[in-house]
Amino acid sequence: MTGNESGRLVVDGVDLVFRPPRREPVVALESLDMTVEPGEFVCVVGASGSGKSTLLRLLDGLLEPTAGTITSGGVPVRGPSPDRAMVFQSDNLLPWATVVDNVAYGLTLKGVRRSRAREAAMRQLELVGLAGNEKQYPRQLSGGMRQRVNIARALAVDPEVLLLDEPFAALDAQTREIMSSELLRIWSADRKTVVFVTHQIDEAVYLADRVVVLSARPGTVREIVPVPFERPRALPLKRTPQFGRIVDHIWSLIEDEVRGSLGLT
Numbered sequence: 001m002t003g004n005e006s007g008r009l010v011v012d013g014v015d016l017v018f019r020p021p022r023r024e025p026v027v028a029l030e031s032l033d034m035t036v037e038p039g040e041f042v043c044v045v046g047a048s049g050s051g052k053s054t055l056l057r058l059l060d061g062l063l064e065p066t067a068g069t070i071t072s073g074g075v076p077v078r079g080p081s082p083d084r085a086m087v088f089q090s091d092n093l094l095p096w097a098t099v100v101d102n103v104a105y106g107l108t109l110k111g112v113r114r115s116r117a118r119e120a121a122m123r124q125l126e127l128v129g130l131a132g133n134e135k136q137y138p139r140q141l142s143g144g145m146r147q148r149v150n151i152a153r154a155l156a157v158d159p160e161v162l163l164l165d166e167p168f169a170a171l172d173a174q175t176r177e178i179m180s181s182e183l184l185r186i187w188s189a190d191r192k193t194v195v196f197v198t199h200q201i202d203e204a205v206y207l208a209d210r211v212v213v214l215s216a217r218p219g220t221v222r223e224i225v226p227v228p229f230e231r232p233r234a235l236p237l238k239r240t241p242q243f244g245r246i247v248d249h250i251w252s253l254i255e256d257e258v259r260g261s262l263g264l265t
Contacts, residue, residue, distance in 0.1 A: 014065045028051045050215060124153075204250070
């Protein structure tokens, strides 16, 4: 792949139809188009059931589109690949393994010698602020610390693209705020391409270069909202009038659908 294509995601006319046995087909996504440029941080928001997590699984190659194409670095996505790494809502850490061995796990699966894998894992633990915790076990860590281990594990395999599916959803509000700032700090170290799914509009605006707003099912791109704030960003940004206006605009795009998903229309 060329330097210009490395880390570039292109979703072109993608449909996804689920066909459960003995039930009507479900059109999850329809005519979906989006491009994520190399090094860009894009957040995806939408009402429940709009296909946000489904889109991430398509980008990772865990699902195959019914129609349309997806490319990563100019190469068609045919399944999971080392150029993309997924961080799920649950940290899914190995409870019997230490922190450093959890982070090194993906590298050892690729055949990297254990000593070298642990060296690479230690570099990532330093990046996410967990140097000194490498000998602990997941049960000894807070929720925020476990998710930092989860992110370090994804980064250890050095992907071009990082896909995050609501990684902070299980955290309390205060921890979630701090983790958003930590994620930006970690991302700024090498500016990997990021696609981040969230229900929290303010989180999306704080993190993203652009926010992709999906419509209710079948999900398609309703609007792509640019975020004009310079980087680095600090949490007080959230209390500025311009920030509030962008959040309000995105909310206006999905409010009726969110109410509909709750049966409130």
